[in-house]
Amino acid sequence: MKKFKVFDYTFQNLSQKNMSFEQVFQNILQFMKKDPKGNYRLMFGTDSQVHPQYTKFITGIVIQQPTKGAWACIRKVVVPRKMTNLHERISYETTLTEEVVAMFTEERKDQLINIILPNIYKGAGFIVEGHIDIGSGSRNKTKVFVNEMVARMESLGLQPKIKPDSFVASCYANRYTK
Structure with missing residues (x-):
């Protein structure tokens, strides 16, 4: 009987390794609880890099309070082959982003929204974005x-961002694909 490898749902950042999703979620909650009157952007994005024997995918999760800081982490997935077909790779990047977004159940999203809800009329805000490492420029x-990829992000209720605005995928995650 063939054994299937269970996907590794561990996350890391510069100060914490092997975080469970629950630990990631608690970090995001704590970040938002520091300032319930804040404006927050919860952003997700994946980038990939083809290496000689494998393809590395990095999914970033970033909670940002513009001008006041951010907390971020990544999840790494390695496919043991060169994925040279661009559509396959872009589609898999989007799939990995969708997987992480799906961990934010309605109940969890409600927990985040409830932090800022009492202050919504005082300027507090919360938006969720899906960053896609693609661009619409004529030479891209x-x-x-x-x-296709924008529609997939929209179907999850995310505000899609493409280059040059998709920095979680094209900058943050990209840094760790090398």
Whole structure:
């Protein structure tokens, strides 16, 4: 009988290794509880890098309070082959982002929203974004996938962001794919 490898749902950042999703969620809650009147952006994005024997995918989760800081972590997935088909790779990046977003159940999202809800009329805010490492520029090879991947992010209730605004995928996650 063939054994299936269970996906590794551990996360890390510069100060914490092997975090469970529950630990990630608690870090996000604590970050938001520091300032319930804040404006928050919860952002997700995945980037990949093809290496000679494998393809490395990094999914970033970032909670940001613009001008006041952020907390972030990554999840790493390695596919043991070179994924040279661009559509397959972009689609898998989007799938990995969708997997992490799905961990934020309605109940968990409600917990986050309830932190700022009493202050909504005092300027508090909360938006959720899906950052996709693609661009619509005429010279960008990924432009043909923009509508498909944007629709996938929208179907999850996320505000889709593409280059140059998709910094969680194109900058933060990208840094760890090398």
